Amino acid sequence: MREAPRKIASGPKKIFKAGEVILEVRDLVQVFGDRRVLDNISFQVRAGETFVIMGGSGCGKTTLLRCLIGAQKPTSGSIHLFGEDITRMDPFEMDRIRLRFGMNFQFGALFQSMTVGENIALPLRQHSDVDPSLIEMIVKMKLELVGLTGFENFMPSELSGGMRKRVGLARAMALDPEILFSDEPTSGLDPVMTAVVDQLTLDGTRKIGATAVVVSHDMTSVFRIATRILMLGNGPRQGQVVAEGTPEEIRKNPDPFLQQFVRGEADGPIPLRMAQDEYLKHLLGDG
């Protein structure tokens, strides 16, 4: 008979096999005031994939990610995570789902009053009855994964921004999640550490069978890790899906908006500045 630790509340769960739909977003809309940030987004993520969401600043990537982890209620549409619609869940039900995924925040989001080790141990202490001596070993293993062996007693304030990001990643992996959501996991990291974080993502998906959903605009990293890519638009195509496909399909897609982004070109259809008449209207007023 299965002996369940006291604090674990995830209950019976369906194990998703490689290739099964583990996350499905349908007709997702998010409106803030009169601004439609996400506009009818639909996509599926299959177990074992590294699914990358990319797009320019302000295109709604982070808002979409917040919706996917249940931190933001969308205006309309549905999000089926592990087969259940999280947009209709109350906070208690959402807690049960949260035990099954990890969230790697853009800037680590560490508790400043806790040591690195305490930050990583927190999910295990909160959600499991794993013995403290085993938690100590798990913390050491997670720190080894992100190249920070021996840093468990450091305070976050004693670390560089890149190191804090890696501690955040170690914490997100503490419960060995079925899906790891990452918000800009490589921004601000040097090329070597970027490759290390990318390799961790690949190892998690290819070797362990986990699923990764990564928000990024680091093109080198995107094409290194992605099995499929979703491109969100901005400007006149704000929050719409511009393209979706394998890295090869994205490279070959002739959409000028997409190609400007992939190539990192200053000139193209992606609007950097307002049209002159709009700008003057904004500056001088309607009169």
Add this chain to the structure above:
Amino acid sequence: MEIKEKNEKDVVVLAIQGEIDLHVSPTLRTALKAKAQAKTPRLLLNFAEVAYIDSSGLATLIEYYQSARTYQGKFGLCCLNLSVRSSIELVRLTEVFSIFPTEAEALKSLASS
């Protein structure tokens, strides 16, 4: 998770079935603690029926390894699938544990040590 025990050539073999995650690693820990308390001289874990092991399971194996070292107990793992082997490789424990492709090879090595 199920654990079946047998004795082969002076080696205690625990054949484990199921996924080793936060829910079930305490069961494995209880079984291994009993073996450590009994100072089992040779222990082999057969992972042929284990599809997955998480960090709590790996920590449980390390804990037994540390205990067995105190009484010079031999400890081996065999028949790991790709996922389990990868989990062990990722945290660089392949040099720590004695890992064998088959139970027969493991028994031969552990029984002669």
